[in-house]
Amino acid sequence: NAGVTQTPKFQVLKTGQSMTLQCAQDMNHEYMSWYRQDPGMGLRLIHYSVGAGITDQGEVPNGYNVSRSTTEDFPLRLLSAAPSQTSVYFCASSYRGQETQYFGPGTRLLVL
C-alpha cells in the first residue's frame, strides 16, 4: 500500500510555462484534494474532488485546473506559471468527507 504519492518532488519553472503535478492514491478513497503551503503558513485548499468526474474549487483556485477521470488519480495543472505560485503543493485523500485525510509527501515548486 503506497498511500498517496506525488510526482515530481521538486520542479523549477519559468514564468508562463505550464506543467502538471501528479497525485495518485491506492486506498480507494472517494475524496481527493490539493493544497498549497506558503512559508510560515498553514495549508490552503486549491481544488477538491468528491469522486471520479466531480471536482470543485477551494479557497485559492485561480491559475489551477484539475480533473478526476479515475478514482486513483487527481492531477493539478498550472496553466501559465507565475512567481506567486511558488509554493509547496500537497495532495490528500480520505474515504469520506470528515474522515482523516492522508497527505502525500508534497511537491516543491519554484517559479522564476
Next chain:
Amino acid sequence: AQKITQTQPGMFVQEKEAVTLDCTYDTSDPSYGLFWYKQPSSGEMIFLIYQGSYDQQNATEGRYSLNFQKARKSANLVISASQLGDSAMYFCPAAVGDYKLSFGAGTTVTVRA
C-alpha cells in the same frame, strides 16, 4: 473557510515534560471534525489525532490526547513525555460539514534535551 486560531507561534519544552498546544475554531455548524497534524522539518504532514463534534469522550492516541471543550470551541493537543522527535510544526485543521480542511498558522514546538 472556517477560522482556526493557534495563538502560540512557537514553544519550547524540556524533554520528558508535557506540552499543551492551543487551538480554537469558529463554526456554528453542529457537525464537524477536528484534526491535529504534525509537520517535521522534512515537510510531510503526519496525522496525529481526530475528534468528532459528537464524540462524547476526548480522543487519545498514545502520547497524544485532545482536550475538547465544545462550549469554548477549543481543541487543545496535549503531548505527554515529550521526545526530541516531537520537534515540529503542529496544525489543527477543522472540517465543517464537508470535505474541506481549514488550517491555522500552526505552532512550532522545539524540544530541548
